[in-house]
Amino acid sequence: MISIRFLERDGKVVDAAAEPGLTVLEVARQVGVHGMLGKCCGRVQCRTCHVLLDPRVYDVLPPPGEAESRLLAGATGFRPGVSRLGCQIEISESLRGAHFRVAPI
Numbered sequence: 001m002i003s004i005r006f007l008e009r010d011g012k013v014v015d016a017a018a019e020p021g022l023t024v025l026e027v028a029r030q031v032g033v034h035g036m037l038g039k040c041c042g043r044v045q046c047r048t049c050h051v052l053l054d055p056r057v058y059d060v061l062p063p064p065g066e067a068e069s070r071l072l073a074g075a076t077g078f079r080p081g082v083s084r085l086g087c088q089i090e091i092s093e094s095l096r097g098a099h100f101r102v103a104p105i
Contacts (some may be wrong), residue, residue: 014058024086035102049086050103077104
């Protein structure tokens, strides 16, 4: 299991032990992170799993695809080099200790 941390919009911290291969959205749902909706169920059709990352974490991830980039560009609170969709981030060892802040709506 890989330890990660979620920071909800109200400042509440939710720690999680994540199984490799799951997405950040799936883990957030498992541990009840408020605000991580994933209304499209990970099909890259909404922005309801928008998270903000530390730039060092962002840099170890594969770059966002075209659909994700297009959606994020119009998202409230979008920050280049920091914003990602939780449904598109797969849990791996490189994310050990990473923090995922639920983005503003």
